[in-house]
Amino acid sequence: MRKLIDTNTNELPMRERPSKGKTGQSMKHESAEKHVTGKAVYVDDMPEYPNQLHVVVGGSKYAHAKIKLMNLSAVRSAPGVEAVITVKDVPGHTDIGPVFPGDPVLVSDECEFIGQPIFAVAAQSFEQAKKAAALAEIEYDVLEPVLTVEKALKDKFFVRPTHQHKRGDSAKALENAAHRIQGEQYVKGQEHFYLEGQVSSVVPTEDGGMEVFTSSQHPTEVQKLVAEVLGVSINKVQVDVRRMGGGFGGKETQAAPLACIAAILANKTGKPVKYRMSRQDDMEMTGKRHDFYNTYDVGVDEQGIIQGAEIMVAGKCGNSPDLSDAIVDRAMFHSDNAYYLNNATVTGHRCKTHTVSATAYRGFGGPQGMMVAELMMDDIARHMGEDPLTIRKRNLYGIKYDHIKTDDGQIDERNQTHYGQTVEHNLLPELIEELENTSDYWKRREEIKVFNAQSPFMKKGLALTPVKFGISFTVQFLNQAGALVHIYTDGSIHLSHGGTEMGQGLFLKVAQIVAEEFQVDLDTVQVSSTRTDKVPNTSPTAASSGTDLNGMAARDACLRIKDGLFKFATEHYQVEEDKVRLESNHLVVTNAAGEEQWVPFADFVQQAYMGRVPLSSTGFYKTPKIHYDRETGKGRPFYYYANGAAVSEVIVDTLTGEYKVLRTDILHDVGRSLNPSIDIGQIEGAFVQGMGWLTTEELVWNNQGKLLSNGPATYKIPAVGDAPIDFRVKLLEDRPNGEATVYRSKAVGEPPFMLGISVWSALRDAVSSIADYRFSPPMNTPATPECVLNAVMATERAKEAQWAQDAATADSVNA
Known part of the structure; x- marks a missing residue:
């Protein structure tokens, strides 16, 4: 014993x-x-070599221009400067596009966004390099820039071809639907605002290679591109990443240019070189989340159940393809979110603009696609006079109805996406039911209606929004x-x-x-x-x-x-x-x-x-099972779906547009959790970041294409005071992944980001109460207080118009 x-x-x-x-x-x-x-220890904390040089890049002054003349003699003779390079000094490849060409390591003749690198300076200190870079004399032939998605759509100005998913006959379904509703929204992008900025430190090796220390999510891509710009084999370059002080997708492709420029200068001087961007340069010269302009045309029956939909998502991709093809694809894949679209056509455009190339960001286009789905649900609910949660539940995948039959007379399983993947192991109906009960959704809904009826200026809103997020790289070989x-x-x-x-x-x-x-x-x-x-x-x-x-x-x-x-x-x-x-x-x-x-x-x-x-x-x-045929727009791009839902309650001051998140309840599916505390931390952080994207974080460019929100003074990420006063997060229990993942766990990094949509939807709910929930307020994102106030005024006007219409109808009946 x-x-x-x-x-x-x-x-x-x-x-x-x-x-x-x-x-x-x-x-x-x-x-x-x-x-x-x-x-x-981060890259910038590493001990510096006594002969280490520091880099500053000189960028374009215009969003779209040809370089007529460039004089860098004053830059080269400035104190402390040891090397200045242009594209002519690149030994190997000059284009470092991660997937498709279009990203020159240094511009040769045509500039396509303000801040696009033209030359680079290596000096004995960062301050010396910065002062030297300012001495450059460059003459431009200024060209007209394309700065908006709308202009790019009108001109058919794209970085990659348009793509489409099609299931059934959407046009016929819309024509025959009992109710037909249209809507649009503009969803702005987001700055990554990682605490550690972009940085790379490069040390030449004795065999003509490079040792690269970088803050990158993709060490192999950095290795490959550094080798290519130097014109050496990949085995000559070794990349080391110990940790990053945040990434969120911003260091998937955007870290590579720094390593490449530093490596070219290290190769030229034979000395170690560090390139650390200032925060302003980082925000102006590196990519962000894509803006999206979304539209929908949806047909529903008398219960608000979708019969057909035509959806367009148009991403503002910036000046180059970068990862935009896959990002717009993922927006298309997620334009249904948790809902069966039935007969559907989803079209995705990759719009080129003369702004910094947009790039990966947590959710990778999925959040922007989901926004149009949640917009639809709210708009259908207001049109039908139903609670938005009721409409959401009726349209969930897997909810079968006896009266809805397929062509062969069978009850429609309602489990196939518009791109042909069957939604298996669907937990959302029971997950939502559990959350609506534990959050007292319906009790609080009635209490909020009473509060709003008695409160002339302060209005409360409530929303429950789900998430169905596909897990896998949509490019198969990356899995x-x-x-x-x-x-x-x-x-x-x-x-x-x-x-x-x-x-x-x-x-x-x-x-x-x-x-x-x-x-x-x-x-x-x-x-x-x-x-x-x-x-x-x-x-x-x-x-x-x-x-x-x-x-x-x-x-x-x-x-x-x-x-x-x-x-x-x-x-x-x-x-x-x-x-x-x-x-x-x-x-x-x-x-x-x-x-x-x-x-x-x-x-x-x-x-x-x-x-x-x-x-x-x-x-x-x-990863097994995954496949996708781009020609047909059909396949199984995702191994499985991660699920979750959030209920958020807000209060809005209708006189100022200011608001506060009072309470958020989250129930999220991580399968069999590998580490519950880490998973809960990821959910909390993702929710707040998603909420920030949709409420406080506003990217602002002027009409010349210059980013004005280029620092913490002009770009507001959420702070502690912005988080919900009452914040409750729970993991869905006893639900191992239906697929054979590691110990039946599920991914947790990106899916909870989209739970922040519940805050945006709750804000619309609060404003809609002004018109007795009969009007769905226009509310683009981020829903700043100014944006909310505009929605309030639009709702007031709609309320007055409805009163006038009701009065006219009553007069007609009486007559």
């Missing part, structure tokens, strides 16, 4: 204690203490990952994988997976920085797939090592394979008599080493 309690320490002996930090346990972020104490695991002879474990850590807890989660596989304490596992010489050909850490991909790759490496360890154990201890297991930092061997021998993990590893058993392995994973 095993002793359960050590009487001397009153603690369980090591072999009786569950391993600490395995999956499913709430563990603090692996760098949490380093973050709060300032010990976490792969590698990992490297070593076990050392003292039982400690070293882990390296292709994912990057930007504060989201990826390193911790993958380490927990390794600890789970070997049944050891989490502090046994050490995670290294992400390096391209350890794990090659990595995909970006994006699309919410960091844990799905890298966790499975790490697990694969562990399983390969364990296979060898267990074979050795059966031979060494002369038992069958089912008589050995790993548990609580031990190898447990059961002999023929049923007696257990507990061997400390470190001792067992030492035995295996002496037995010449491999203690190291690579691992690999590729």
Whole structure:
């Protein structure tokens, strides 16, 4: 019999204690203490070399112009300057577009946004480089810029071809519908505002290559592009990413130009070079979330159930393709959000403008697509005189109706998207039902109606909005990952994988997976920085797939090592394979008599080493089942869907447009959580960031294409005071992923971002109460107080018009 309690320490002996930090346990972020104490090392914290140079880039003064003349002699002779480069100094490729060409590392003759890099200066200090860059003399032939989505649509000025999804006959369905409603919205973009700005530090190596330290979500892309601009093979360049101080998609492609420019200057001077952008340069010269102009035309029956829809999403892509093709695709994929569109045509345009190229941002176009779906739901509800939640629930995927039949007379399953993917393992109907009950939605709805009827100026609003977000890169080949695991002879474990850590807890989660596989304490596992010489050909850490991909790759490496360890154990201890297991930092061997021998993990590893058993392995994973035919617009682009819903309550001052979020309840589906505390933290942060996108964060350009919101004084991210006063977040329990992800978990990075839509919808609900919920207020985003006040005035006018119409109808009846 095993002793359960050590009487001397009153603690369980090591072999009786569950391993600490395995999956499913709430563990603090692996760098949490380093973050709060300032010990976490970012690229700009790394010790500088005595001969290190610093970079500043000279950019275009105009949104669209030809360079007529450029004189950089004063720049070259300025104090401290050691090198000045233009595109003519690039040894290799000059275009660093991540997918499609269109992003010159330095402009040759035509500038297409204000701040577009033309030349770069390397000096002994940042201040010297900045002063020198200001001495450049450049003459331009100024051209007319295209600055708006509307102008680009009119001129058919696109960075990539238009794409379309089609299911059934939308035109016929609209024509035959009992009710037909149209609407439009303009959804502005968003600045990433990561706390650590864009930065790269590059050191020349003795073999003509480069060692690159960068704040990037995509080390392999940085490696490839640096090699290409230098004209060397990829194996000459090594990229190291320990951590980022935030990324949110802004460091997926936007980090590469800094590394490339620094590498060209390092190659030219033979010295280490660091390029760290100032905050203003960062905001003006790097990409942001896409603006979207969305329209819809929807037909519904007498119950508000959608019969057909035609939706257009048009992204403001900026001056180059960057990732816009896939981003607009994802907006199209998510223009249904959680709702069955029936007969549908969805069209996506990639509009070119002479502004900085828009890029990846948390949700990758999905949030902008979902906005049109939620706009539709609110507008249908107001038109039909129903509560918006009622209309949302009636239109959910998987809700079947006896009176709605397919062409062959069968009841329509209502589970196929407009791009042909079947919505499986659909949790939203029960998730929404649970949330409406736990949040007391209907009780609060009645209380809010009473409050609004009695309050002349302050109005409350309430909204429940769901999320159905597809998980996978929509570009198939990116859905792969590698990992490297070593076990050392003292039982400690070293882990390296292709994912990057930007504060989201990826390193911790993958380490927990390794600890789970070997049944050891989490502090046994050490995670290294992400390096391209350890794990090659990595995909970006994006699309919410960091844990799905890298966790499975790490697990694969562990399983390969364990296979060898267990074979050795059966031979060494002369038992069958089912008589050995790993548990609580031990190898447990059961002999023929049923007696257990507990061997400390470190001792067992030492035995295996002496037995010449491999203690190291690579691992690999590729996502199964996914495919998409771009020609037909059909396929299964997503492995699975993550689900969630939020109820938000707001109060609006109709005299000023100011408002406050009073309460938010969130119920979110993460499958079988790998780390509940990390997941809840991600949900809280994503919600607030999504709320900020839709309420306070406003990008403003002037009519010349210059960004005016270029610093924290002119761009307002949400602060503590903007968060809901009452904030309740809960994970959906006992719902493992229906697909075979790592331990049946689900992605959590992007899906909860879109829960912030509930705040925008609640603001519209509050304003709609002015007209007794008979009018759906126009409210573009961000819904700043000014925007809300405009919606209030529009609703007042609609109310007066309705009164006049009602009075005229009454007079006609009386006559």
